[in-house]
Amino acid sequence: MAERRPTVRDVARAAGVSAMSVSRVLNGQPGVGPETARRIEEVVKALGFRPNKLATTLRRRRGMSLLGMVVPYPYTPLFTALTVEVDELVRDEGLIVVTGSSDRDVDQERALVGAFIERGFDGILLFSEDADHRYLKPELDSGRPVIFLGSPPVGVEASTVLVDNRGGTRDAVEHLLRHGHRRIGIVTSLDMFPAAERLAGYKETLAREGVGDDPSLIRIGPITPEFGQEAARSLLEQDDPATAIFSTNYLLTRGILGAIRAHGRPVALIAFDDFEAASLVDPPITVVTQDLPAMGRHAAEMLLSQLAGVGERERPARVVVPAHLVPRGSGELPPTS
Amino acid sequence: MAERRPTVRDVARAAGVSAMSVSRVLNGQPGVGPETARRIEEVVKALGFRPNKLATTLRRRRGMSLLGMVVPYPYTPLFTALTVEVDELVRDEGLIVVTGSSDRDVDQERALVGAFIERGFDGILLFSEDADHRYLKPELDSGRPVIFLGSPPVGVEASTVLVDNRGGTRDAVEHLLRHGHRRIGIVTSLDMFPAAERLAGYKETLAREGVGDDPSLIRIGPITPEFGQEAARSLLEQDDPATAIFSTNYLLTRGILGAIRAHGRPVALIAFDDFEAASLVDPPITVVTQDLPAMGRHAAEMLLSQLAGVGERERPARVVVPAHLVPRGSGELPPTS
């Protein structure tokens, strides 16, 4: 019952040396004779000694070997793919990646970030929906890596990996134009940086192509399937309806799919962000995907580089990864109304 | 640059008291006069002091306030729903839930569990695919809660939340029989406890209903979409083919859906585990769902109860939550061949 785990002192006593020699052997430091080292290693094995990471981290002021990823909603394929990618790249350094969800709640997001910091996490990957990150300034100054993913930090400087939201949107809109559409509806929200960027890309592209944006084709609301459904329904049923829909978010897309099905006739659709069901439904959904492996690679690189250069704070980096159009069927439908 | 965060001692000095009084105020312990407490609280706020959880945990020997969930593959809806449920139930206790994936690798699973333990996680939620858990005995003896989800521990005793795999399978098979099927194929694997249970339930039910199981209707292989696809294809194209398919796992289901589509004609299908695309495809997929909120509730209860009764080890509990058949269309198709 409730046995204590052995400590360096226990090992030291059993081996007839000081705790310091044990520590040296464990960390591969010089200054211990081969015979002594051998004896210590034997005792370590015999007692099943494992160093206490809390104590080590407390003493060394770093080294929990934990990376925390904060995502706004529970683990969609998007975040998952990224986590997996980062995980593979940092595993060699002995780093563990864990994920927590803020559930789209800013307070919860801050609480989670704070929890990670308090607990000595070595770095944080942050898909933030917060509109102010100044509370992170002390941490950033202290040199702890916080990498922003998807949207840039507000009020502080930090390394960031963004997606080419405008470019991806431009490709989608041009794709629809090329297939004969002139009335392209967009369903989006404004409270997230990516969504706002995508709306901007939509307007830009239509303007550049001489189509002009019609307010009656724009639906802005909460990021929920319910809003997506209602928005798509009204786009399709209004006077002078949309012949194609561009969705800026997966949750909206889910609602839009329901509306299109209820509508009866197929409607052209391009959705930002790939999702598993996209190729299972009929017709398969044309999507704009973010280059997640690239995002993960950059994020991992930034993290490792900042962890290596302890103390001295690096100049924050910022990269933008491309977004790719993946034609699958739904985006190639001609106008029908 | 690289400023240190304030410590209790800094606070104490600034407030003109001892570190211990600060500690008492922070933990709501008695023994500090109201005026002194007020002054301390002011200084705490002014310095932005936040206690160092590592130091606290090291001293108190518990209290990282972290729960780790280990899942075999990255965050499918199944695990996600459970995490969310647990998260809500333990949040009041100040506990944070994070998730890590073993990526279906037993070594990785053990490494992750070990990492959580070393880092002072207060409890572990384990969706294990390991065939031996004796390595956890010391931890269980020490009183740290490890809750097994989905499959029971092997070689040790620990609290467990299981799903009624046999019951759910029975409902599915009976459902298909009721719709006129006599040749019901099953696609499954054996290396996981739930899959084995589901196969057993399948055989049991067929036997009880006087149909008898035909080896040519059983496909056992790795849990991958590729195998699912190949298995379904052969089930549908062999002599005396299956008229209905029962899938025991989501990854298999994905492959099976592809095979059915390639097959051309609709085929009755019931899949274990719900998934998002299930209601988006045509026809919508009839599934057997696990009662995840109930699982989460039980798991959280077990955890909290074990955390409350520190030291003394509780008798391991075991509960089985029901599985429900959700008819959506694909399971109600009649035999066609």
Added chain:
DNA sequence: TCGAGCAACGTTACCGTTAACGGTCGGTCT
């Protein structure tokens, strides 16, 4: 008036590890 009792603190020590520093000892160089 003494001291029992308690509130309000401070001191010490410890959690487990390691950085910084010191000491010892055998050997080399001049």
Added chain:
DNA sequence: AGACCGACCGTTAACGGTAACGTTGCTCGA
């Protein structure tokens, strides 16, 4: 021979917080 060196190892004191225990001073009853 004495100075000097480096390899090996131990001692001390942190890291940040708090349990356990002391200390102080005050109140209040006998």
